[in-house]
Amino acid sequence: MSFSPASCPAHDPASLAAIDPSTCCPTTPVLPATRGVRDLTLAMRHAGIRRVQVAWEMQGCAGSPVVVVQGGISAHRHVASSEHFSEPGWWQAQVGPQRAIDTLRHRVLAIDWLGADGSLDACIDPADQADAIAALLDHLGIARLRAYVGASYGAMVGLHFAARHPARLGRLVAISGAHRSHPQVTALRVIQRRIVALGRSEGGVREALALARALAVIGYRSDREFEQRFAAAPQVEPAQARFVVEDYFDAIGPKFVARFCPTAYLRLSESIDLQDVDPSSISVATDLVAVREDQIVPEADLFTLAEGLRGRSRLHRIESLYGHDAFLKEESRIGAILTEALTRSDAA
Incomplete structure (x- = not known):
């Protein structure tokens, strides 16, 4: 799902920058959600230098730490409903006021994947998506993320972001996404x-x-x-x-x-299927979530990833009738993991 540039209100990038985490509290005003489209020149891993557009949406607590949230290949920048954009988002159960990813305490940023509108007919590496997010952060004046939360393909991209831009990330939460495609x-x-x-x-x-x-x-x-x-x-x-x-x-x-x-x-x-990350290249604190019944990302691959990470890591294992789709269906269990991970990230 993509949104046209015509729907994007003007914004002041400087006003979106993260500030002192100690100022983050439920009394901080929640800004209207903002959407935008950024033109970028990107050095892609396989396709060379390309002009691309990154469509993004941000919502949440004014001046608070920023959390990037990304899902599978069919996910998009509209993660959850807000007063300004009221239609339900793809992760409505986890993002919003007093939910696991609390928009009263964080500013939530998400993008439409490069290639999601069909305009980029070239090999798109997950690393390209990570670099596009980093370039967008530059545009928005965001020096560092409190956390990156990714599920499925979003977790794969998150691993690249942690490997390629470690100074810009406090914690990675990777759900049902590994360093390779089996x-x-x-x-x-x-x-x-x-x-x-x-x-x-x-x-x-x-x-x-x-x-x-x-x-x-x-x-x-x-x-x-x-x-x-x-x-x-x-x-x-x-x-x-x-x-x-x-x-x-x-x-x-x-x-x-x-x-x-x-x-x-x-x-x-x-x-x-182009996913290829060396686990030892990741030094960022990481929470991994493995689902025993996941046929797309085998539990064994997440064990291997956890063992190879250079930074502090925790591997959470759950069972679910829903397999790979557990991140969408197991609302309470995934929510508890997210709450714990982001609480540790905030405390750090």
Whole structure:
């Protein structure tokens, strides 16, 4: 989801800079949420020098420490509703007044991913996203983040931000995102991208994108959830059988196609598989969250990452019927981890 530059009010970058954390308290006024689009020249890891646009949104407590929040490839800059932008955000359960990421105590910043609007048809490395965030911080006059909270692809980008811009980050919280893409999961995404490419060549790209999404969702959720939801007997007719899970796929496909263009999907899917971070290059204090049932980011990869980190780290392990999507569905458990991590970050 992207927002047009026409929706962006004027702002004073200097007024958005973080100040002394001791001034942060619930009595500090909450500024109206602000959106903007920044033109940048970015030295991309694989695609060379490119002119790009970074669309951003910020909301929360005036003058308070800044927390960047980023989600999966379908997430966007509108993380939570505010008085100025009232539509629900993609992480409404965790961001807002007196929630885990408390906008009465923090200023929350998020971006639309580079390539999310389909205009950047080139190899986009997760490191490019991290550098774009750093360049945006320069534009906004923000010298240092109190924390970066990332889930899924956002966690991958967060690892790059911690490795490439350590002086600008107090703490990293990385949920269901590792230093690499597991080869078997890369193979799954390669098939998804080939389905979309075939659909383009055969004139059925919308149908192909819906199929690719359906294939992806199989990995996002656990086998236990599929057992609970879709174990009913099929409807069998002389010509064919129809299985319960097909209704689910028919429902989610059009929704995804309506908000994701094929180029954006191909490039951001590819970007996940370009993930490559040396854990020993990360010295920032880090909280990692592993989900036992996660088929996309295996628990073992997060163990390896935790063991290799150079800075102080904590590995939180949870079980969830929702697998990789636990960061969206396990509101209380993820909220407790976020609250604890940000409390430690504030105290530090």
